[in-house]
Structure formats: C-alpha cells, structure tokens
Amino acid sequence: MINYLYQEQNWQSQLSDLITDPRELLNILELSEQQLLSGALLASNQFKLRIPRAFVAKMQKGNPLDPLLLQVLPHHLELEDHPGFVTDPLGEEQANQQPGVLHKYKSRFLLTLTGACAVHCRYCFRRHFPYQENLPKTEDWDNIRNYIESQPDINEVILSGGDPLTLSNRKLNIWIERLASIPQIKFLRIHSRVPIVIPNRVDESLISLLKNSRLRIILVVHSNHASELDDFTCSQLAKLVEQNITVLNQAVLLNGVNNSAQVLVDLSYRLFDAGVMPYYLHVLDKVKGAHHFDLMPQDIDHIYKELLANLPGYLVPKLVREIAGEKNKTPLFGVSTY
Ligand code: SF4
Known part of the structure; x- marks a missing residue:
C-alpha cells in the first residue's frame, strides 16, 4: 500500500x-x-x-x-434536527470556568490549549464548541495557576480536544513545565487522536519530553476500529509504551463503524499488540448532527455482552456515558442488575 x-x-x-x-x-x-x-x-x-x-x-x-x-x-x-440532539450535549459551557479551563470532575480538570484537530470526526461532541473564545493565552497562566491552587483536590490535568498534539513540542513543553511547577499536580493526561491519524507525531522529541517530565503522563489515544492500527501505527505507539508512558485507548460506539462485537474484539487485541490498554467505550454523546451514528440501547447491550463473553476481562473497555453535570462518567452495563 x-x-x-x-x-x-x-x-x-x-x-x-x-x-x-x-x-x-x-x-x-x-x-x-x-x-x-x-x-x-x-x-x-x-x-x-x-x-x-x-x-x-x-x-x-x-x-x-x-x-x-x-x-x-x-x-x-x-x-437534520432530532429531539435530544443539541449543540452542547455535555453542558460544557456551564463547566467553562475561565479561558481553557473546563472543570467537571473533582480531582481533575480539562485544559484546552488549542481548538485545532488533525481530523474532524463527524460524531465529535465538541463539533460546535466555541474554541476561539476559550483558548488560554500566556497571560492567562497566572489565573490558571491561581485556580488550581485554590482547589486542593485537583491532582491531575487533562489536555483535551481540540487536539493537544497538534501543538508543537516546544509549546507543549512550555505548558507541561508550567503544570509541573505546581506541586499538587501529579498526573498529566493527554487525550489525542493524532498518533492514530498521523503516527509520525510520535517523534523523538515528543517521547523525550513525555518521559522526562516530573509528571506521570498518561496518553489516551482515540481509535475506533482495528483498521486504524496498521503495523506502523502500532510500532509508533509501542515506542511510547517502551518508555513507560501509560497509553490507553478510548473508542466511541458508532453505528456503521464499529457496532459489532467482532470489530471491537479485533480492536482490543490490536491495541494490546501495541501495548495499549482499552479504557473506555463511549456511548455516543447526543450532539446535533450525529444522530445517524446512534444505536438502540438493546443493540448496545447485546454488543457489550458479546464483548464480555469473547474477551479476557483486562481487554474489555468500560462502557460509559457522560451525563452533563455528573461528577464522573456513568458506567452503563449491568447497573440495573444491582
Ligand atoms: S479528534 Fe477528538 S476533539 Fe477532534 S474532532 Fe475528533 S473527536 Fe473531536
């Protein structure tokens, strides 16, 4: 090819x-x-x-x-318009404390450093998000630092979409060093689809800055189908894992794309080949414009039961939905049985 x-x-x-x-x-x-x-x-x-x-x-x-x-x-x-499918399905405008800061969960908050993504996923729950009004500038750093220090429960920062790995390594390093200078921050999570869609993003300089940070780095990539993970992509991801960087995957369950247990089983095994652990399987967020990716609850239930039956437990991603205003993602499968 x-x-x-x-x-x-x-x-x-x-x-x-x-x-x-x-x-x-x-x-x-x-x-x-x-x-x-x-x-x-x-x-x-x-x-x-x-x-x-x-x-x-x-x-x-x-x-x-x-x-x-x-x-x-x-x-x-x-x-098309569909009831319940809205521009801000996760209520993020409410959680937007100041430019770049989305604080939804107790011990961690999201920092959006860029509105740019390498790929536009049609189902993206932030497809209507007003990034341009929310990007922090250098002069906003003092306010962000003050915000973190005023919330002693925060020990983790999540760099999230727009995709933080569209930033240069120089800019990324500046922000990582800023965050690392705050003693209460222990963990830095980076959510990115770039290593999947441009595997060369995993370059020596990125590996070096991630492995040498004081912060414990967790990279959460986003792959929905094993066909995204060719040998080259897997070898690039494995370079990070070899440097003791934790690499997890989150996927979104999408009608027509991966709404089959076999496709998801293949995805989990392929991720594991690269040393990447399946983390979340998200039910679609009801964002305006993405209705055609949605699935019926009984179909989701059936697919997930099959996943449980066909994978070892450590390769089964958690099936979750994010509900606006909730303090954590909501696990879906089996809740009604307790
Ligand atoms: S890469 Fe992530 S943030 Fe960007 S469009 Fe895709 S899902 Fe949305």
Whole structure:
C-alpha cells in the first residue's frame, strides 16, 4: 500500500497538507462524487472536513462503507434536527470556568490549549464548541495557576480536544513545565487522536519530553476500529509504551463503524499488540448532527455482552456515558442488575 510514503514525512508537513475537500477525498478513494448526496457539502461547510493523508491511506479504495471513511465524510443527515440532539450535549459551557479551563470532575480538570484537530470526526461532541473564545493565552497562566491552587483536590490535568498534539513540542513543553511547577499536580493526561491519524507525531522529541517530565503522563489515544492500527501505527505507539508512558485507548460506539462485537474484539487485541490498554467505550454523546451514528440501547447491550463473553476481562473497555453535570462518567452495563 501507499502507507510507507507517510512514514518518511514529518508530522508537521502532514498536518499542513490535510484533505479539506470531500471531492478530493472521494477521488483518492476511487469513489463517485455521487456519494456526496445533496446537503453533504453544506454539512462540510458547517464542520469542515479535515483528514490527514496518512489516515486516508488506511481506507479501502472503492468501498463507500469503509469504517474509517464513515467517521470523517460529511453526510447530509448531519443537517437534520432530532429531539435530544443539541449543540452542547455535555453542558460544557456551564463547566467553562475561565479561558481553557473546563472543570467537571473533582480531582481533575480539562485544559484546552488549542481548538485545532488533525481530523474532524463527524460524531465529535465538541463539533460546535466555541474554541476561539476559550483558548488560554500566556497571560492567562497566572489565573490558571491561581485556580488550581485554590482547589486542593485537583491532582491531575487533562489536555483535551481540540487536539493537544497538534501543538508543537516546544509549546507543549512550555505548558507541561508550567503544570509541573505546581506541586499538587501529579498526573498529566493527554487525550489525542493524532498518533492514530498521523503516527509520525510520535517523534523523538515528543517521547523525550513525555518521559522526562516530573509528571506521570498518561496518553489516551482515540481509535475506533482495528483498521486504524496498521503495523506502523502500532510500532509508533509501542515506542511510547517502551518508555513507560501509560497509553490507553478510548473508542466511541458508532453505528456503521464499529457496532459489532467482532470489530471491537479485533480492536482490543490490536491495541494490546501495541501495548495499549482499552479504557473506555463511549456511548455516543447526543450532539446535533450525529444522530445517524446512534444505536438502540438493546443493540448496545447485546454488543457489550458479546464483548464480555469473547474477551479476557483486562481487554474489555468500560462502557460509559457522560451525563452533563455528573461528577464522573456513568458506567452503563449491568447497573440495573444491582
Ligand atoms: S479528534 Fe477528538 S476533539 Fe477532534 S474532532 Fe475528533 S473527536 Fe473531536
């Protein structure tokens, strides 16, 4: 395949050469532009198409139902309104304490340092989030530090989407050092899809800054399907694991993409090949524009029962839903049996 081309190219040039035109994407995949039913281009204007070429190289040419393609291709159904599907399904505007700070949980808070992502996932619960009004600047650091110090329960910071690994290593290092200078912070979690869609993001400089931090680093990657994890991607993830950096995966259960126990079993084993532990399997957040990815509760229940039956316990991700205002993610399976 053509994947090897991207193994040689540095991640910055890949990030600056994203595919943003749905028609170009379909041409590369040898698919007809008829795939873009009326409304899809409008959906793309509302939440722009963004895909790294290295991720497209993992898709199957000629397959309009490729599970990677379905996650990123704008769809006319995104324009439909559905009851309960809203622009801020997790109530994050309420939790937005100050620029960059989203404090939803007791011991940890989210710091959004950028609104940029390497890929736009059509089901993203932050697809309507007003990032530009929320990004912290250097002069906001004192306020963030004061906020942390006023909350002695906080021991962990989560760098979250937009994707923190779209930042340069220099900028990332500045923020990690700032956070490490606060003694009460022990853990730094980085949520990122970039190592999956641009595996070269795991470069020597990133590995070095993560492994040499005073903070215990946990990288939570986001992969929904084993086809995202080719040999090169797995070998890049394994480089982090070899340096004692904890790498976990969170996935989202998506109709048409991974709504099958076998697909999720394959994903767990593939992650484990790379030394990555399955962490969460999220039920879709009810964000406006993502209704077509939703599943019926009985189907979710059936898939998860199959997962439990077919995987060793340590490879079964926790099935959770995030509920606005709750102090933790809500585990779903089996709750009614207690
Ligand atoms: S990478 Fe994460 S934050 Fe960015 S669009 Fe995808 S799901 Fe949303």
